Amino acid sequence: MSNTRAYIAMILGAAALSTSAIFVKLTEAPASVIAFYRMLFSALLIMPLLMADARTGLRHIRSFTRRQWMMCLLAGFFLAVHFVLWFESLNYTSVTSSTVLVTLQPLFAIAGGAWLFRERLRMAAIGGGLLAIAGSFIIGWGDMQISGLALFGDLLALMGAAVVTVYFMIGQSVRKELELFPYTFIVYAASALYLFVYCLATGEALTGYESSDWLWMFLLALIPTVFGQTVFNWLVKWLSATTISMSILLEPVGTAILAYFILGEMVTLRQFIGGSVILCGVGIFLYYNGRTRAKENCNGSIKQSADERRSADASAGR
Helix, strand or coil: CCHHHHHHHHHHHHHHHCCHHHHHHHCCCCHHHHHHHHHHHHHHHHHHHHHHCCCCCHHHHHCCCHHHHHHHHHHHHHHHHHHHHHHHHCCCCCHHHHHHHHCCHHHHHHHHHHHHCCCCCCHHHHHHHHHHHHHHHHHHHHHCCCCHHHHHHHHHHHHHHHHHHHHHHHHHHHCCCCCHHHHHHHHHHHHHHHHHHHHHHHCCCCCCCCHHHHHHHHHHHHHHHHHHHHHHHHHCCCCCHHHHHHHHHHHHHHHHHHHHHHHCCCCCHHHHHHHHHHHHHHHHHHHHHHHHHHHHHHHHHHHHHHHHHHHHHHHCCC
């Protein structure tokens, strides 16, 4: 897939993901219940797509190896933990602070990518990433409160960032072997199952909510999950978890814009400056990272052509 198409899809996915915090804030249900129904509805929405193609649907799932099953179930577990941590953080700290902290996952992704996948980034790309992260802090700095409950919420959001990075790292590893909808369905269904058990363990009621709550939870599944999270699950086959995590830094920008139109929150000068810095930083990262990927692909093609020529020469007895 070309860099241009991948980056366009990534930006659209980040835009869809920006609605997540808004819908959570509009929902009165407990955090764990919101997370459970988000994953349950997401799995149900993916199911028709899974069943539509027999080759890449249930037949493909039946061919999963034990390792692939374990990786999918593990990804579902980390996704469930991420949602519980993040949604719970919104009960203690501001939407902006929570969103900014949970999108710090590029820091964890860069470290994990270098350690697990031996990823190499240009200094210019790393500089762009740090610039984008600085933009996130410009947006959220004024909303970060120095109090016990707010700091606890900020810690939950930061833990959510670390956990979702592990989720994307698992996806980067296993999605090269598995088709999109089988992988996504198993992960979402497993995540819903873990969250269901968690709700039972904590005694949260799964029924009795307002009709508006059901609407927001369904929209959480449809927009930020199916059109956001699933797009990232598709892209992780071609792009690294580090690159995808960097694009998620666009989420605070989208959330601030949506908060203005939906929640009536004004876009401050600080948010405007921070958003501009994020856009510049992400743009720098994607530009230099894209050049690195193009160079690696070119070198790989040259090496493959040379290997093919040597093989042909050997076959001809030269």
